[in-house]
Amino acid sequence: MITMNHKLRDVRADSEANLWLESYSSVPEINRILRLMEPFKFSTLAKIIPGNFIKDLVGFFNGEDDAVPVTDPRSILLWEEKDIPLYDGKRKPYIVPFLLENKKAPVVVIAPGGAYLHVCMKHEGVDIAERFNQLGFHAVIVCYRTSPSRYPCPQLDFIRAIQTVRNNAEKWEIIENQVIAMGFSAGGHLVTSINGVYDELRDMTGDLAHLDGKPDAVIGGYPMTNLKCKDFGITSDKIFLGKNYSEELSDKLSVHNLINENYPPMFLFSMKYDPIVPPETNCLAVEKVMNEKNVPNEVHVYRGNVHGFALADGLEAGQWVNQSIEFLKKNNVL
Numbered sequence: 001m002i003t004m005n006h007k008l009r010d011v012r013a014d015s016e017a018n019l020w021l022e023s024y025s026s027v028p029e030i031n032r033i034l035r036l037m038e039p040f041k042f043s044t045l046a047k048i049i050p051g052n053f054i055k056d057l058v059g060f061f062n063g064e065d066d067a068v069p070v071t072d073p074r075s076i077l078l079w080e081e082k083d084i085p086l087y088d089g090k091r092k093p094y095i096v097p098f099l100l101e102n103k104k105a106p107v108v109v110i111a112p113g114g115a116y117l118h119v120c121m122k123h124e125g126v127d128i129a130e131r132f133n134q135l136g137f138h139a140v141i142v143c144y145r146t147s148p149s150r151y152p153c154p155q156l157d158f159i160r161a162i163q164t165v166r167n168n169a170e171k172w173e174i175i176e177n178q179v180i181a182m183g184f185s186a187g188g189h190l191v192t193s194i195n196g197v198y199d200e201l202r203d204m205t206g207d208l209a210h211l212d213g214k215p216d217a218v219i220g221g222y223p224m225t226n227l228k229c230k231d232f233g234i235t236s237d238k239i240f241l242g243k244n245y246s247e248e249l250s251d252k253l254s255v256h257n258l259i260n261e262n263y264p265p266m267f268l269f270s271m272k273y274d275p276i277v278p279p280e281t282n283c284l285a286v287e288k289v290m291n292e293k294n295v296p297n298e299v300h301v302y303r304g305n306v307h308g309f310a311l312a313d314g315l316e317a318g319q320w321v322n323q324s325i326e327f328l329k330k331n332n333v334l
Helices: 008-013 015-025 028-037 042-048 053-061 122-134 153-167 186-204 237-241 247-252 283-292 316-330
Strands: 094-098 105-111 138-143 174-184 217-221 266-271 297-302
Touching: 008 015, 042 053, 094 122, 094 153, 105 122, 105 153, 105 186, 122 138, 122 174, 138 153, 153 174, 153 186, 174 186, 186 217, 186 266, 217 316, 237 247, 266 283, 266 316, 283 297, 297 316
Parallel strands: 105 138, 105 174, 174 217, 217 266, 266 297
Antiparallel strands: 094 138
């Protein structure tokens, strides 16, 4: 457990957190900042750096985000513990519904990012859910399993989440065939991969396997779709697949190799100079295949050099919210 009394260099002793640190250290601009931070305790850095950044960073290393924990009364477990497929006895996957009152509406099922090490529940979960509530959508955040759990655990959790949403559609007043998967960064990989791996995973989702676990449309924010992308050094591939993963599996699960003619409409967006997940080798590579396979799609690469910008209020990239809704309408999802 990393605490505020530890230094950044202490993270090296935690093999899972160190995978994330090594990945981000491969970006020169980030590496320079991390090297300046290494000699100091997190408690000292917290006094220098405004806001809750350092506290959130420590939580990230520990795989924690207390925005809506599993113990919150709003949280709903996806399985009984004895039924969780490939369960390692650690984090139980769950969902957090943000439902409109007395209104039948579409739903966005949200997979926050976090490099498959962590689930960023606040800014890529709660903030997104609340904004889409304001725009007339139900929302459900998925807290899926992350490292040390490996593939296919996150995908199984997300499929089960969609099945759970469909199972509760009447009770929660969700409009049929308006279940939209939305994911950010690693969560962007998760939601864009579902249709490609669904057939081989469906039977592992338990008593809801008879329900459709595929989304009716997909929205992916700065999605890490290319597991073999070398622009970002290690990336999330080792965190997602394990240190000794096969090249064949990495290639198979890169989204441009999963796209087929049966994929739903997909809206993807990123920033042009994203230092973590370059659009050229990720969402733009997926766009090319979607066009070849005649999958309805729209891809936006906005000005800027930020990864993890979420709602991007005040920035050009903030247009993605309204543009994605217009895309859904144009493709008869709404």
